[in-house]
Amino acid sequence: MPETGELETTAVARPSKKPLMIGLVLSLLGATAGFYTMWSGLIPLGGGHEPVAEAPVEGATDPGLPTVELVFVPVVPVVVSVGQGAARSHLRFAAELEVKAAHKSHVEKLMPRIVDVTNTYLRALKLADLEDAQALIRLRAQLLRRMQVVTGAGRINDLLIMEFVLN
Incomplete structure (x- = not known):
């Protein structure tokens, strides 16, 4: 028996770091x-097949898309004064309306009203x-909505602003 002042020394077994080091080296090799x-292109991205660009066939249409003939009706260019006093400047505005071909004549007949709505709205701006x-x-959204109200629902698809110059 050991004496009371002596402590018994036993060696504590430490786990080996060898498996940890081997795992770290293997994971670095795998990542590399x-x-x-991937960088060299040995495995292509996107599932292993390259997209093939097909040349459009003349006269063919996509069966999923409805075929609607669109025409563009020019709106008479409008010049309005904007601002007050010395800060007065002029806005030159020109646009075209995207319209279904069947509604072209109806929209052209209502062009004076469309120009009036455009002029009135632009004059009210600061x-x-x-x-x-x-x-x-x-401005485009507001004018498009006003023009659609004037011409009736479904006649004007879009408003394309061709010129917007503030002098």
Whole structure:
């Protein structure tokens, strides 16, 4: 028996770090090999097949898309003064309406009303309204809605702004 002042020393077994090091080296090798195969193109992205661009066949249409003939009807260019006093400037606005071919004559007959709505809306704007970054998007949406009300539902598909110059 050991004496009371002596402590018994027993060696504590530490686990080996060898499996940890082997796992780390193998994971680095695997990651490097995976990166190289993707980077070099040995395994193509997208499931292993390259998309093939097909040349459009003349006269063929996509069966999923409805075939609607669209025409563009020009709106008479409008010049309005914007602002007050010394800050007065002029806005030149020109646009075209995307219309189904069947409604072209109806929209052309209503062009004086469309120009009136355009002129009235643009005259009501302030200079600060036009200098905003989102002004053109808002202006396009507002004018398109007003023109659709004038011509009737389903006659005008879109409003294309061709000229928007603020002097």
